[in-house]
Amino acid sequence: MGPEDSFIIWHPELIRWANLPDSLEDALQSWLTPSGWRVGPPRIITWGPEGAFFAMSEYGNVVYRLGDDDAWEIYKETIEEWKAEKGFLWSELAFITLDPTMSDQFIAIRNDGTWAGSIDDINEDALETFALNFFARAKAKHKAKPSTSGHIPDGVPTPTDTKPDAATQALYEKWSLETATMFANASAAIGGTKPKTPRKLQVRSQSSASSSGPSQSQSQSPRPPTTRSSSASAKLLTAFPYLPATITTCALPSCTILKSDADGIHACQHDVEKLLRASGLYSYEWLRQERLRWHPDRFGRLCDEAWREAGKKMAGEMFKLIHGLMEELKHAESTV
Numbered sequence: 060m061g062p063e064d065s066f067i068i069w070h071p072e073l074i075r076w077a078n079l080p081d082s083l084e085d086a087l088q089s090w091l092t093p094s095g096w097r098v099g100p101p102r103i104i105t106w107g108p109e110g111a112f113f114a115m116s117e118y119g120n121v122v123y124r125l126g127d128d129d130a131w132e133i134y135k136e137t138i139e140e141w142k143a144e145k146g147f148l149w150s151e152l153a154f155i156t157l158d159p160t161m162s163d164q165f166i167a168i169r170n171d172g173t174w175a176g177s178i179d180d181i182n183e184d185a186l187e188t189f190a191l192n193f194f195a196r197a198k199a200k201h202k203a204k205p206s207t208s209g210h211i212p213d214g215v216p217t218p219t220d221t222k223p224d225a226a227t228q229a230l231y232e233k234w235s236l237e238t239a240t241m242f243a244n245a246s247a248a249i250g251g252t253k254p255k256t257p258r259k260l261q262v263r264s265q266s267s268a269s270s271s272g273p274s275q276s277q278s279q280s281p282r283p284p285t286t287r288s289s290s291a292s293a294k295l296l297t298a299f300p301y302l303p304a305t306i307t308t309c310a311l312p313s314c315t316i317l318k319s320d321a322d323g324i325h326a327c328q329h330d331v332e333k334l335l336r337a338s339g340l341y342s343y344e345w346l347r348q349e350r351l352r353w354h355p356d357r358f359g360r361l362c363d364e365a366w367r368e369a370g371k372k373m374a375g376e377m378f379k380l381i382h383g384l385m386e387e388l389k390h391a392e393s394t395v
């Protein structure tokens with residue numbers, strides 16, 4: 060079901076719909092012939108505001124529309140990047156759903172465990188848990204195929220590096236927990252909701268990182284105490300979660316100059332890479348999810364008015380550095 064009382068319902072002998080976006084309706088009509096479904100009956104149909112939709116038939120025929128006026132920017136980027144991947148087939152898509160009421164909120168999961176999604180900060184926890192657990196529940200139905208894109212087929216995105224050293228990993232976990240707590244408190248402050256447990260960053264302990272099996276991929280790391288009854292911890296951002304000083308040690312001349320900017324984030328791409336690799340989860344998709352949080356507009360919403368402009372600028376720097384790391388990883392993967 061979707062906007063403006065739109066709906067669709069189907070059954071082997073019957074299909075009914077109403078108020079669907081025009082181009083989705085056209086696509087469905089083109090699948091239907093007097094003798095039945097030309098490309099098989101619909102398997103996945105999902106749509107949202109601004110004309111965005113995604114439809115796949117049982118035989119893998121795919122029709123989609125990315126929405127008007129960049130309203131579905133992240134959805135568009137995801138679909139275009141996946142399509143551009145060498146050897147990508149739509150049959151690898153296991154699940155996709157678009158938010159019927161809000162633009163650019165969606166989740167898409169592939170059989171190889173790669174997933175992408177975009178959702179309000181408040182619900183990020185739920186989204187992430189859902190994505191990580193999808194295969195634990197769906198495994199029997201969706202048999203993962205041998206991967207062609209560098210992901211292990213057990214449903215967990217593969218970190219592309221080796222085990223980080225323990226000290227750096229501890230720094231990462233401390234930083235990511237503090238950052239997540241700051242974000243969560245700021246979300247609570249703008250949303251008027253009670254403080255919640257911060258977003259989990261797919262943190263895995265070292266022992267479970269080396270074992271397989273999606274059921275073990277959940278974080279067991281301790282969470283900070285949340286005071287659900289008080290609003291004391293709901294607080295907008297007034298400072299940047301700087302990287303630990305022991306990480307930001309890159310001494311390349313150009314980086315040193317960059318980092319000397321008093322209004323900057325005092326970290327270069329190499330520093331950010333070192334920290335993020337210590338997550339043990341470093342991969343293109345993981346970076347993409349990490350990058351989302353630093354989008355200046357999204358970050359800006361969480362900032363205290365007085366600090367907003369400065370905060371957006373700093374988040375923008377972080378966003379760009381992570382973007383650079385994604386590009387680097389993409390080039391590295393395409394040359395091996």
Ligand SMILES: [Zn+2]
Nearest residue numbers: 309314327329
């Ligand atoms: Zn550097």
